[in-house]
Amino acid sequence: NSGALWGGRFVGGPSDALAALSKSTQFDWRLAPYDIAGSRAHARVLQQAGLLTDTELSGMISALDQLEADVRDGSYTPANSDEDVHGSLEKGLIERAGAELGGKLRAGRSRNDQIATLGRMYLRDHASIIASGVLDMIDALVEQAEAHPYAPMPGRTHLQHAQPILLSHQLLAHAWALSRDVERLRDWDARAAVSPYGSGALAGSSLGLDPEAVAAELGFESATFNSIDGTAARDVYAEFAWVAAMIAVDLSRFAEEVILWATKEFSFVKLHDSFSTGSSIMPQKKNPDIAELARGKAGRLIGDLSGLLATLKALPLAYNRDLQEDKEPVFDAIDQLEVLLPAMSGMMSTLTFNTERLAELAPQGFALATDIAEWLVRQGVPFRVAHELAGEAVRVCEEKNCELWDLSDEDFASISEHLTPQVREVLTVEGSLNSRSAQGGTSPSAVAEQLTALKKVLAEL
Numbered sequence: 179n180s181g182a183l184w185g186g187r188f189v190g191g192p193s194d195a196l197a198a199l200s201k202s203t204q205f206d207w208r209l210a211p212y213d214i215a216g217s218r219a220h221a222r223v224l225q226q227a228g229l230l231t232d233t234e235l236s237g238m239i240s241a242l243d244q245l246e247a248d249v250r251d252g253s254y255t256p257a258n259s260d261e262d263v264h265g266s267l268e269k270g271l272i273e274r275a276g277a278e279l280g281g282k283l284r285a286g287r288s289r290n291d292q293i294a295t296l297g298r299m300y301l302r303d304h305a306s307i308i309a310s311g312v313l314d315m316i317d318a319l320v321e322q323a324e325a326h327p328y329a330p331m332p333g334r335t336h337l338q339h340a341q342p343i344l345l346s347h348q349l350l351a352h353a354w355a356l357s358r359d360v361e362r363l364r365d366w367d368a369r370a371a372v373s374p375y376g377s378g379a380l381a382g383s384s385l386g387l388d389p390e391a392v393a394a395e396l397g398f399e400s401a402t403f404n405s406i407d408g409t410a411a412r413d414v415y416a417e418f419a420w421v422a423a424m425i426a427v428d429l430s431r432f433a434e435e436v437i438l439w440a441t442k443e444f445s446f447v448k449l450h451d452s453f454s455t456g457s458s459i460m461p462q463k464k465n466p467d468i469a470e471l472a473r474g475k476a477g478r479l480i481g482d483l484s485g486l487l488a489t490l491k492a493l494p495l496a497y498n499r500d501l502q503e504d505k506e507p508v509f510d511a512i513d514q515l516e517v518l519l520p521a522m523s524g525m526m527s528t529l530t531f532n533t534e535r536l537a538e539l540a541p542q543g544f545a546l547a548t549d550i551a552e553w554l555v556r557q558g559v560p561f562r563v564a565h566e567l568a569g570e571a572v573r574v575c576e577e578k579n580c581e582l583w584d585l586s587d588e589d590f591a592s593i594s595e596h597l598t599p600q601v602r603e604v605l606t607v608e609g610s611l612n613s614r615s616a617q618g619g620t621s622p623s624a625v626a627e628q629l630t631a632l633k634k635v636l637a638e639l
């Protein structure tokens with residue numbers, strides 16, 4: 179049976195049904211360059227251990243180089259009968275190096291330690307691509323924040339008007355969350371940078387191979403200290419899937435705001451033509467598809483994570499074939515984020531804000547009531563009482579169908595003697611914003627400090 183990695187004890191080849199079920203080249207072929215890099219490193223430790231001569235090593239390396247070039251230009255692809263990337267590449271190696279030499283490479287390694295290593299290599303490369311995609315999105319948020327340093331907007335809790343805030347403050351809130359996601363990817367890498375190569379099937383190798391040398395050649399910090407853990411653990415994949423899902427969830431929270439902000443009712447933002455879509459029937463439509471896809475894909479990435487965790491649950495050590503199911507969830511998470519992030523950054527950086535409308539709505543819905551209460555506190559009124567009095571002012575406004583600043587001096591006086599006409603100093607958006615000047619607050623000065631702090635964090639990422 180062509181390209182099979184076993185034979186000795188088998189009389190016949192696998193049934194078609196088994197081959198169809200078992201096959202993974204349709205998704206693991208993307209690991210081919212990593213498999214070949216692993217093979218090169220493995221060939222070198224075989225030579226160091228005296229299991230390949232110098233001539234054999236150079237023959238092996240040039241056959242692997244040739245194979246890599248053929249994989250890259252598409253002239254070598256897996257045959258329909260190939261089970262997985264490892265088997266297919268061994269067959270390709272043998273075609274180029276001959277059966278005698280090509281057949282020597284498999285000594286001291288197993289597909290179990292190979293796949294565990296290749297997966298980590300692939301994830302590490304894509305973690306850094308995703309991190310730079312997230313950083314681009316953060317840059318887009320920061321640029322918009324810097325373009326609107328003083329623009330007020332209605333701040334919300336429970337989606338209800340709460341207090342006026344700066345638009346830049348709101349945008350930077352998303353940037354902070356995403357910056358922690360980049361930190362997570364960096365932290366994760368410390369755990370991913372350990373190579374399982376040399377673990378063999380589960381018990382390690384008897385051939386005197388040096389796992390640290392392989393690890394170093396493949397860009398890892400070290401080799402695993404436990405071959406069972408090396409071949410069986412997938413927590414590094416699961417943690418990656420969690421961080422990927424968190425990125426998608428953070429993007430979806432911003433996306434949801436964009437979707438709301440782009441409605442006729444909100445009219446806070448206008449999407450750029452090149453980052454929005456039309457309708458095939460309704461000529462007037464301009465749809466926030468990117469944001470909706472972000473929201474949708476967040477669900478998908480949560481599914482990738484939970485599917486992977488479900489695969490791992492209660493799986494005995496060491497390798498089990500169930501682990502072949504570890505790849506598609508993380509590959510899917512990577513593929514989705516790699517198309518989503520550039521679209522989200524583009525949508526963000528081309529968004530136009532209706533700052534006039536944002537400013538007009540900022541104080542509405544009695545969003546300055548807290549300012550009245552806090553002003554009273556500064557006059558020595560206990561907060562419990564101040565809260566009551568500000569609440570009464572809101573009730574009077576509702577009766578009169580007006581906003582807080584429309585109340586007359588008499589209205590205020592009839593609520594409480596403490597509510598002197600001076601209270602008007604906090605009944606402006608500007609006064610409200612400026613008063614929240616401590617670290618983390620929404621005043622222009624605090625937001626400027628926040629921006630400096632964020633940039634410092636970003637510079638270290």
Ligand code: ARG
Pocket residue numbers: 202206262289290293497499501502503
């Ligand atoms: N294709 C397999 C996987 O993805 C590689 C390891 C197979 N090992 C084995 N003993 N069948 O997990």
